[in-house]
Amino acid sequence: MLTTSHITIVKSTIPLLESAGSKITEHFYQRMFSHNPELKHIFNMSHQSSGRQSVALFNAVAAYAQHIDNLPVLQAAVERIAQKHTSFNIQPDQYAIVGHHLIHTLKELAPDAFTTEVEEAWVAAYQQLANIFIQREAEIYQKNMASTGGWEGARRFRLLEKKQESEQVQSLVFAPIDQQPVASYRPGQYLGIRVQPSRSEYQEIRQYSLSDAPNGKTYRISVKREQGDIDGLVSNYLHDELQVNDEVELFTPAGDFFFEDRNKPVVLISAGVGLTPMMATLETLAKAHYTHGVTYLHACENQAQHSFDQRIKALSANLNLSAHTWYNHVSETDAPLSAGQRHTGLMQLAELGDALPVADADFYLCGPVGFMGFIKAQLLELGVADSRIHYEVFGPHSDL
Ligand SMILES: Cc1cc2nc3c(=O)[nH]c(=O)nc-3n(C[C@H](O)[C@H](O)[C@H](O)COP(=O)(O)OP(=O)(O)OC[C@H]3O[C@@H](n4cnc5c(N)ncnc54)[C@H](O)[C@@H]3O)c2cc1C
Ligand code: HEM
Known part of the structure; x- marks a missing residue:
């Protein structure tokens, strides 16, 4: 049971957490994988060997400590993480393992600051956070099981x-x-x-x-x-x-990034392999004969790396679609596009002028984080509200 005294203590240790930085992450993963090597089948070990350990877990714990007295602020993040966890089939008993190594990491790195009192507060706080995830993930698993074609586990x-x-x-x-x-x-x-x-x-x-x-x-x-x-x-x-x-x-489909039918124009923007969720959306909208305007903007390196060009043309038959593609490098031997207009260089939305429905459309972005940040800045400049911009990161979430 988390008390107000626990909350005060946890908040007072945030600077400790922040000052330890990447040392915490390294120590935590090393500890956890040596004691519980079975988790190597769940976490991405390429990230461990390339030194790119996910700092996401610790950032989330630090954000939680910061907002421990105002949890609704974390709702969107909790949903995103819970969805991601279910795609790994994370189970309740694994929270105890992570919690154990988390607490021992803090204790081992800051033995003086981590008194019995501090430890008690962190144990209670972690348990509360773990319960939030366990509960939401149980709901997702149950909903999957109850749906036609749904299943649990692998x-x-x-x-x-x-x-x-x-x-x-x-x-x-x-x-x-x-x-x-x-x-x-x-x-x-x-x-x-x-x-x-x-x-x-x-x-x-x-x-x-x-x-x-x-x-x-x-x-x-x-x-x-x-x-x-x-x-x-x-x-x-x-x-x-x-x-x-x-x-x-x-594992069953998951994720908090998806097209929502708000009965208005939609703009899909992707770069490289970030086009995959856009293809699912375009295919779905074409099947439904979506009547509002659909704009699809895609950027890729060159024609050899341009996927689904012909499919976009076929989909245009059932959609009110405007398509534009940016090639970073254009060659004289490039064939004309099957569908839409071709541009050269980086994606500059200004090139579309009034054709971009900035006033009312919803915008969906997927591609490298740098690309999405670049596009989001342009959208904000054009007056698009943040709340109409949705995006997916092909890796741990990152703010744009
Ligand atoms: C929500 C979501 C959706 C996604 N959708 C798609 C999708 O539709 N299509 C798609 O192609 N991908 C998608 N991804 C990315 C995908 O999940 C994988 O991350 C990607 O395929 C790379 O996995 P891998 O096993 O090939 O590379 P990993 O082995 O995980 O390696 C990752 C990177 O690190 C490099 N690397 C590996 N080991 C080392 C080392 N020791 N030293 C230095 N560098 C190293 C690799 O070259 C590689 O570039 C998505 C990811 C997420 C989170
Ligand atoms: C309260 C405890 C936990 C917190 C705060 C937490 C937090 C996070 C966060 C923030 C991410 C990144 C999500 C994203 O943006 O994509 C993540 C991913 C992940 N989590 Fe957790 N997690 C917790 C517990 C667990 C447990 C118990 C397991 C299983 C042992 C687990 C396994 C994973 C895995 C495998 C990933 C993906 C890592 C990657 O893609 O590199 N997590 N978690």
Whole structure:
């Protein structure tokens, strides 16, 4: 039970938390993975080996400590995190493990400040936060189970079809082994996929946005091959190793970023593989013969990396669609676009003039964080209210 004295103590230790910075994160993950190595099958171990440990968990705990006496402020963040957790199938008993290592991390890093009194306050505070997540996640799991085609935990699917959409992007369509219906989803949502790449000692879970309209039978994702000094584990596995008829495990669709029908124009803006939630939305709107104006703005490196160009043309038949694509590099050998108008260089919304429905549309953004920040600044400059701008980050959430 969290008391007012606990609240005062927790708030007084915020500077301690902040001053320890990345040391806390490193110590916490090292501690947790050495005592509970089974969690290596849940967390992204590429992030650990590249030194990119997720600071998101600690930032969330610090934000919680700051707002512990005004929790409604955290509602949107709680919803986003709970949705993400369910795509990993996080379970209540795992909160005790995380809490244990969190408290011991604080104790080990600041033994003098972390008195018995402080420890008691933090234990009570963590329990309250954990209960908030456990409760919301239980609701999401129950709702999934109760929906047509819904399930809980991992469900086995077979790869039905693979298609190259552009130089680095492949679409994969999965059907359940049990041949029963699959749960619907809101366009923009993602699902968790669990695989065991040959290059990995662990099972790996990643999220991929669904890139097609829901059909009750199959799921389609579209995956970019991630290359670097060490190539991305799951994306390269899905591209190169997973063959038609091979099995994967999927968790039910989740996510707080999705198209909401507000009976008005909509503008979808993406860059690179950030086009996947936009494709799901465009497909859904075309199926529904959405009558309001739909504007689709996409940016990519060049024509070789432009996915779904022809599909956009086909969708135009059922939509009041205005499409614009920006290529960072244009070549003389580029074929004309199948649909819409082509621009060169970075996406500058001013090039659209009055064609952009800034007065009333809802705006949905997905792409690299830098790109979305650049576009959001332009939208705000054009007078679009923050509340009409929605976005998805393909990684831990970040404010734009
Ligand atoms: C909500 C959401 C939706 C998403 N939707 C999509 C989608 O629709 N399509 C899509 O393609 N992706 C999507 N993603 C991203 C996807 O989940 C994966 O993050 C992505 O495919 C990379 O995973 P990976 O296993 O290939 O790379 P990881 O193995 O996780 O590596 C991540 C990056 O780090 C680099 N790296 C790995 N190890 C090291 C090391 N030791 N040192 C240095 N660098 C290293 C890799 O090259 C790679 O670029 C989405 C993510 C989220 C959160
Ligand atoms: C109160 C406790 C917890 C808090 C405050 C918390 C917070 C967070 C936050 C903020 C994120 C990033 C979400 C996003 O923006 O995408 C996240 C992701 C995640 N959480 Fe938690 N979490 C908690 C408990 C747990 C538990 C118990 C587990 C399971 C052992 C867990 C596993 C994960 C995983 C695997 C991710 C994804 C990490 C990644 O993509 O790199 N979390 N959590």
